[in-house]
Amino acid sequence: MSVVESVLARIPQPYRSVAIRHRELIKFAMVGGTTWIIDTALFLLLKNTVLIEKPLTAKIIAVLVATIASYVLNREWSFRTRGGRETHHEALLFFVVSGIGVAVYTAPLAVSRYLLHLSVPDVSLFTQEVADFASGQIVGVLLGMAFRWWAFRRFVFPDEDVRRQVPDRGADEPAPAEAPDRP
Template identity: 55%
Template sequence: MAMVDNVLSRVPEPMRGALIKHRELLKFAIVGATTFVIDNGVWYLLKLTVLEDKPTTAKAMGIIVAMICNYVLNREWSFRTRGGRERSHEAALFFIFSGLALLINLATFAFSRYVLDLRVPDVSRLTQELADFGFGSVIGMLLATAFRYWAFKKWVFPDELDGHRAEEVRG
């Protein structure tokens, strides 16, 4: 039994039907949660050590590492019943749209830091870190994720493979 089917079998019936109907979105969300942890882990590791004076660069590097993991997980799991393009074309589109999403994410972080001046010495270290996380990881991530989901379904992984292949890879 596939992992998603195993999880769905444990969900109460009223909710199970909705989750099965939106299985692809559920997988996309699981991949997103995984790469959210990767992004923030790399970001905080860099921003609290070697890139302490360059938090925006640290955030960009965290997003880029997460982006690479995101491509592999979405290609091989979330959207594996979609495609039809050559992998190089698909990967190029993925990274173009992910690059745009990166700019969306960094814009919210930069707005917090450099427009609202939510940084030391203007605010306490705790306020700065809460603002960084709120703007850079929550608001930015939500906006970028909504954009990526739309772009991936429409442009990167646009069409279903034939029904036989979709049954083979279901799960």
């Protein structure tokens, strides 16, 4: 029994049925939570050390690092049975969608800093930090995740059940033939 199956078995009904029906979304959200931690930690580290005067640059770097982790986790776990494209094409689309996602993620921070002027000296340092966190790490992340969920399923991993996981085979059993990738 896999870790996911053992966790699902512990969820009481009727919640278990909902969790099973939305398993892919739950996994995507868990990957998102993991990459949010990576993004947040790196953003705060960079913004408060080497990129003090450049919060957007700090945010972009943090999002890019989190995006690389996101690709690996989403491809191998969240969307492990989806696909329909050659790996290099899939990766390219993933990073294009994620690049657009960077704009979606950073837009609320840009609005906060440069349109609403929620930065020192116009506001206190505390207000600036709260505004940066709320706009960059909450609003931006929620908007970015909603966009990426839609775009990944629509463009990057469009076909269901094309990469079904094969149960463990014996050492002497040959691997089954995989479905051909389409361009």
